[in-house]
Amino acid sequence: MNEFESLSATQSHPYPDSRGRYGTYGGKYIPETLMTALDELEAAYRAAQKDAAFHETLARYQADYIGRPTPLYLAQRLTDHLGGAKVYFKREDLAHTGAHKINNALGQALLAQRMGKSRVIAETGAGQHGVATATAAALLGMDCDIYMGVEDMERQKLNVFRMRLLGARVIPVASGTQTLKDAINEGLRDWVTNVRHTHYLMGTVQGPHPFPLICRDFQRIIGQETRRQILEKEGRLPDVLLACVGGGSNSIGLFFDFLSENRIRMIGVEAGGLGIDSGKHAARFFGGKLGTLHGSMSYVLQDENGQIRGTHSVSAGLDYPSVGPEHAYLHETGRIEYTYATDQQALDAFQLTSKLEGIIPALESAHAVAHACELVPKLPKDNIVVINMSGRGDKDVQQAARFILREEEQP
Secondary structure, rough: OOOOOOOOOOOOOOOOOOEEOOOOEEEEOOOOHHHHHHHHHHHHHHHHOOOOHHHHHHHHHHHHOOOOOEEEEEEEHHHHHHHOEEEEEEEHHHOOOOOOOOOOOHOOOOOOOOOOOOOOEEEOOHHHHHHHHHHHHHOOOEEEEEEEEEHHHHHHHHHHHHHHHHOOOHHHHHHHHOHHHHHHHHHHOOOOOOOOOOEEEEOOOOOOOHHHHHHHHHHHHHHHHHHHHHHHHHHOOOOEEEEEEOHHHHHHHHHHHHHOOOOOOEEEEEEEOOHHHHHOOOOOOHEEEEEEEEEEEEOOOEEOOOOOOOOOOOOOOOOOOEEEEHHHHHHHHHEEEEEEEEEEOOOOOOOOHHHHHHOOEHHHHHHHHHHHHHHHHOOOOOOOEEEEOEEEEHHHHHOOOOOHHHHHOOO
C-alpha cells in the first residue's frame, strides 16, 4: 500500500464502510440527481489510487509546485516562554498559497481533469480554499467559480482579490448568514445544474461520501511527513498533536497516520467565539447534536426545530455549523479529544506567536496555539507537542487589527 492509498480497509481504522459511514456518521444525504456524480467520483478516485502515473504526477507537483515537504520547526522561544513541553510547528503555512488547502485542491483538480471535467467550483470561508482551488485551476487550465459569503468577502478582501487575480470568478452569496454554510449551499445548487462538465471541489472532510475520504487522503501527507521528521529530529514520536478544527481537514491530515499510536494524545480545537454560554460560537461538540447538513450526518449546531443556528468566530475558516463525520466518530470513540478556544484567546495567541517566533499564524491556527498556551506549561519538559500551523496570517491581519486596536483604544 503506497502513501496516498486510503487506509480505510485496515483493521486499525476500518472507516468509512462501503456506504460511506463512520459508525453512525457520514453517508450520502443528497438529491438523487447527484448520486450518479458521486458514484462516478468514487470510481475515478479508486482507479486513480491504483494508477502509478497519477501518483507520479501528484508527487511531482507536491515537490516542485506546492513545496513539500513543509518543515517541522522547533518553536524554541515559544517553548521557553511557556516553560513546559517542547513545541514544534508543522509549517503548512509555508506550502504554496499559504495553507494546507492546496494539498487537497490540487489533488482533486487532477482527479477532475482525469474525469474529463473542464470546470471546477468551490466554496470558501477564510478564502484559503478558494485561493488554492483557483491556483490549481490556473495551473491545469480549468474554468473556476468560487462561492463566498458576503460577510466573509468583507473580512477577507485580500483573498478575494487573489482569487480574481488567478482567473477565478468569485460569486457573492448574500443569503442566510452570508458565510461558509451558505456558500456551500450555492455551490451544491450549481453542481446539480452543471454536473456533466463541472467538479465540485469540496474543501474539507465534510459533505457526502466520498468527499470526506478523498480530502482526508490528500491531506494525510501532513501526518506522514510529521512522523518522518520528528523521528529524524527527536528519535521518537510526539506525545501530543494539536490542530484547529473547522470542517476538519488540517487536523485529520495531521492525526490520521498516528491514530494507531494509542499513547499519543490528539486534541482538536474548535472555535469558542464569544463563549459557549453566549451562543455565539462554532463549537459543534459543545453545543451541537446529531443532524444532517450538506450531504452528511454529523454534529450540527441547530435549534429545537432542527433549523441551523447561526455561528460566530473571529476566524472565517472555523465559522461553520457542522464538522466532518470522521471527527464525529473519533469524538464518540474517545480517540481524539476536542476542546475550544475563544476569539480573545485566539487573538492573544496570534499576537504571542508573531512576537516570539516571527510567524504570523492564520487565526484558525491561532486557536490551536491558544490551547497549547494552556496545556504546554502543565506537561513535563521532556514531552513533545506538535501543532499544525495550518496557514499563515497575512489574510487575517486586517481582521485581527480591528479587534486588537479596539482593545488598545479602550481606557
